[in-house]
Amino acid sequence: MAPVLQSSQPWVEKYRPKQVKDVAHQDEVVRVLTNTLETGSCPHMLFYGPPGTGKTTTALAIAHQLFGPEFYKSRVLELNASDDRGINVVRTKIKDFAAVAVGTNQRKSDYPCPPFKIIVLDEADSMTEDAQNALRRTMETYSKVTRFFFICNYVSRIIEPLASRCAKFRFKPLSEEIMSSRISYICKEEGLFLDAEALSTLSSISHGDLRRAITYLQVIPAKAVEALLKACKSGNFDLANKEVNNFVAEGYPASQMLTQLLEAIVEENDISDEQKARISKKLGEADKCLVDGADEYLQLLDVVSNAMKAFSNMPEGFAYES
Template identity: 35%
Template sequence: MSEAAESEGSRGREVWIEKYRPQTLEDVVGHENITERLEHYIAKDDLPHLLFAGPAGVGKTTSAVAIAKSIYGEEWRENFLELNASDQRGIDVVRDRIKNFARSSFGGYDYRVIFLDEADALTNDAQSALRRTMEQFSNNTRFILSCNYSSRIIDPIQSRCAVFRFSPLGDDAIAQQVRIIADAEGIEVTDDGVDALVYAAGGDMRKAINGLQAAAVLDETVDEDAVFAITSTARPEDIKEMVQMALDGEFTASRARLESLLVDSGIAGGDIIDQLHRSVWEFDLTERQAVRLMERVGEADYRITAGANEQVQLEALLASLALNEE
């Protein structure tokens, strides 16, 4: 088998988000202020209960596993229990699995670590049970909770944890990691390809890496066209043109551009809303136009989330912009 064919086969067999997952806190990019504090906890052997809050793909789970590896080394799997609360979110899980792990005997370490992912999916009763469990086993167990919205975690749990808020990753951090992986895999990535991956990711490292792997399967060179095609992401200029047409009162043309994005490109209405929200201040709009657009985006997003038809709501958004202009 040729080297190129072997490389191609390797790309298909491995999941890059796992292959290039950081193994230590030092390797976690984009949150140096957080990882530095966590390293101090470990160095002083003074780890409190932790609450990681933030959007998906920014390093919460990776940081939790890296903490366990730093403390326990090769024995981290025996001393680290990972549960996904969105799948196992009842009170019985807290009472049974967590308590059994916390009670079980172990040697050589002062405490074990329980990592509860998506903890904001736990019911209130389960969170209350978890709070009591945290009190009962505080002498030999440390809890790391991960959630997207810390407001959904009851106050008694938040007050028992050191809270770390993970923000979406910066463009530079994502671009740097994309280039590192591309070099390691022998893939050529153009500058506009990197920019497209950063834009499509929207602060989510997993999206960027998955997009790179998917685009690399199509061609040896990853460019802007490949990224937008494989990630089903609208080009920023297409979104901008659609909005500008509506603001200029050209509703029919704006609606046609929207239909092309939804039908021809297969982009979900919710993703268009997200791109509008992320890009509105990058458009060449007056402040009044930008404020009006944000108001309509918020209304459409709420209605789509409540179950309304995506195309109808997006067309209504464009229509309201066109009517206001007239």
């Protein structure tokens, strides 16, 4: 089976583009920024548009491409302005970071490492007007050693003195075609199957927000596993059988269900070590059978039956009637 921690990382982060050129459906933004990055320098920037369209991803990708993993932590400050939005944050945390000068990288590196730092202010439209006015003076004072990236949904909420100092980039809502293409790629990487109707529905209900679509995609099988585990604990074989049928009908691979079921069981606090050991043993046997080409539905039923016996402390030789 896959390692227990394999799926603990949110897919939104796992599949976040690492380079500007990989950002989906923002061709004009990507073209301009790619040309800018070739010079190794950049102005203050303002990214605005609907949520889930790649604004934060683009800002972080620029920082990574300029500094690389070695200098990223020392050269980049990330703040969520909806939390850190008061004037005191501007006067302390932001000003202290912005005031420190950095030198040109003297060592050989595959990254430009220009002689300035970057402050990324996510959800900047949540900052108070006083904080924005204080930030204006900070930008003027330390513009030689610090660049500011503002990220917001509503550009009208950024005061004009800040907006006028930035290169503005508008991010468009993603089309269903682009959404479906990206979701299909993630499904392929994760071993999932979504039919055309389910894919279209997921793209539609996300309203152009790719982050929301990817989150929905990861949550759906997790809920199915949670329901299956609950059915096993109930001791009702008919209910457990129904959940297995639902899982198979959704088209999710049995191997994925076994992996996520193992993770769920390991994390459960109300299951004894002996019960966890019995169920984990059966999960391992079922996984080996699936690798050898066994029927997925029968293997899932076998796992469910043994899990129910473990939860009820019945001996392994006991058989449920179906």
